[in-house]
Amino acid sequence: MVNAAANKRELIEGRAALIVIDIQASTFRDFSEVRxxxxxxxxxxxxxxxxTAIDAARASDIPxxxxxxxxxxxLVDFGRELDGQEDVHCLEDNPNTALxxxxxxxxPTDYVVPKRRYSAFFGTDFEILLKGLKVDTLLLVGGLTDVCVHYTFVDGHQHDYFCRVIEDCVGGSSETAHEASLVAMEYLQTGARRGLDETVAAMKAVAKSV
Structure with missing residues (x-):
């Protein structure tokens, strides 16, 4: 049974921040290379x-x-990260690791939070930043849907943030994994899955109300 209270939630509750997860130079390198x-x-x-979401956030004064x-x-800080399907990636001395x-x-005025693990919350100052900005809603874009986006969403949920994932602007390790993670996030917060157009509209509405 769907929680009726959850259905009454706005796309943006309180103050929002747009969280751009791991869109780095490697994302746009030659896709003929081994990844x-x-x-x-x-x-x-x-x-x-x-x-598009980034530009809309700026226009709406959303951090x-x-x-x-x-x-x-x-490789000292990889921990168990290389025990699964992933190979070595995102090394400090590799130019592809840059944003x-x-x-x-x-x-230069944007906030940048480096991380060593999948979740943006784990071992970083991310939540200190969110508290300082008085953020209530996290709008998530980036990748991977089934890894860093999913784990950041879950930790945000468990820290009592409203979490929304802009599904046009996230991508997974596979289409199956991408969809499964979106379903899992929607399970945690009804209305978590949102489209780009409706999110931009919500940003503009918030800006007009201030």
């Missing part, structure tokens, strides 16, 4: 669509927070 992490078809286009996965070259500055329009 350390599998990406679903159309992945890069989904990441490019996130630029943009870029999350960047980065690891030390001696996709040009494609995402990253500004």
């Amino acid at each position: 350390s992490i599998d990406n679903m078809p159309g992945y890069a286009d989904r990441m490019l669509a996130a630029r 943009v927070i870029f999350i960047q996965e980065v690891h030390r070259p001696d 996709a500055v040009e494609q995402m329009g990253v500004l």
Whole structure:
């Protein structure tokens, strides 16, 4: 049975922040190369669509927070991350680890949170930043849907944030994994799955109400 109270929630509750997860230079490198992490078809286009959300957030005075996965070259901070399907990735000394500055329009005034694990909350100052910005709603874009987006969503949920994933602007390791994670996130918060157009409209509505 669907919780009736959850259905009454707005797309944006209180103050929002747009969380751009792991859209890094490697996202747009030559896709003929062997990749350390599998990406679903159309992945890069989904990441490019996130630029629309970024521009809309800026126009609506919604803070943009870029999350960047980065690891030390001696691999000391990978932990169990390489025990599964992933190969070594996002090393500090690799230029592909940098944020996709040009494609995402990253500004010097944007917030950047580096992380060593999948969740943006784990071992970072992300929540300190969210508290300082008085954020209530996390609008999530980026990748992977079934890994870093999903785990950040879950931790946000468990820290009592309203969490929304813009499904046009996230991509998974496969289409199956992508859809399964979206279903799992929707289970945690009814109305978590949102489209880009309706999210941009909600951003504009919030800006007009201020």
